[in-house]
Amino acid sequence: MRTERQRGIALITVILIVALATTVASFVAWRQQVWTRQVENLRDASQGEAIARAGVDWAGAILSEDRRKNQVDHLGEPWNQHVALPVERGSVAGGISDSQARFNLNNLVRGGQASGADIAVFQRLLGLLDLPATLADALVDWLDADHQPTGADGAEDAYYLALPEPYYPANRALVDLAELPMVRGFDRAIVAKLAPYVCVLPTPTPVNVNTAGAEVLAAAIPGLNLDDARQLVEKRGDGSQSLADFRGKLSAEQALGLRENLLSVASDFFQADLSVEFGRVRQRYLALYQRQGQNWPLLLWLQQR
Known part of the structure; x- marks a missing residue:
């Protein structure tokens, strides 16, 4: 009887040891899988950031080329396009917007x-x-x-x-x-x-009448009501070549109180919004540029959102 009991205890012990070993092996395998995924995600994030920086350079090149061609900015220009490009194991998409289409709170x-x-x-x-x-x-x-x-x-x-x-x-x-x-x-x-309708820029800036929305235009021009501003936006096409040209599109009543030092037909500050997908990683980056004459635009900041 004692021998059979000892054999039963031994069998139970072996089963427990096997179960414990299986549990430990499973845990180790799970940890290994988690570690592998973490390494892959870090790699993909690094690759995604590299792709985003390439997108930042692309946006800088577009803005630099635009400034060399003309001194007026409007929504019909190449910078105002949404771009989506495939890359190996992912994609990058985004566009550029005129920060001076908004009122600068500073x-x-x-x-x-x-x-x-x-x-x-x-x-x-x-x-x-x-x-x-x-x-x-x-x-x-x-x-x-x-x-x-x-x-x-x-x-x-x-x-x-x-x-x-x-x-x-x-x-x-x-x-x-x-x-x-x-x-x-x-x-x-x-x-x-x-x-x-608003932005935060490091220096005071005029509102670009060629890119601003109706609400911002109506706020910037005292004699312009919101309905008239909406009609102006709808009909402006490639915008005005000068503030004198823009003033000519307003009635005498609408132009009353207009302050040209608060308005412009050109912009120096632009924001790029880039979405990057690489592997399992999804990232969004915002970048703010300041154009400085004919020089390459200055990248003021790059943020991951």
Whole structure:
């Protein structure tokens, strides 16, 4: 009886050992598979980044060639095309957009001082989007270096330091639209509504009348209502060759109050939006360029989103 019991115990022990060994082997194999996948993903991500950088160079070449050919920018030019190209084990697709088709929020403060003309443009834009015009005062205070609130709805140190989680206002130019929810009165919903019509650029910039949408044009030109701006956009084709040419397309009433220093028919800042697929990796890159005369465009930043 004892011998049979010992044999039973031995058999159970062998089964347990085999089961344990099988489990360990399976775990090791699984870890090996995970490690292999991680290595493959890292390789694909690296290859995807290389493809994206090639796309960045392509966009720079397009913008450089365009500047050499002419000094006017409009939506009928080669840079305003969506491109999709296959590559081995993947693809790259994307396009270029004119950043000066939007209102530059950093225009609100020029040379350290609030710019009344730009504040008026922004307030009109806010009104067209059914957003409170008072947001402009708070944003001016976020940008300017002084500590005096702008208007009744401005906000300086005292407001931000009294918050449950206090912080100081930036008192400098914006770097990214993602900063806006920190400004008094702004939230993510408001930023999402504003985003298609505004941008953040390192220097003050005019609005390009050849590429701007109706809302931005109506905001930038006091005598132009939204319906007329939409008709102007619909009929502009390859745009205007000069601001005098553009003014000629407006009625006397529409041109009333037009400030040519806030407008342009050419742009220096452009953004490339690239989507890269390589293997199992999907990546999106945004790049901001600044054209500098006939020189190769300066890549200001490249971000993975």
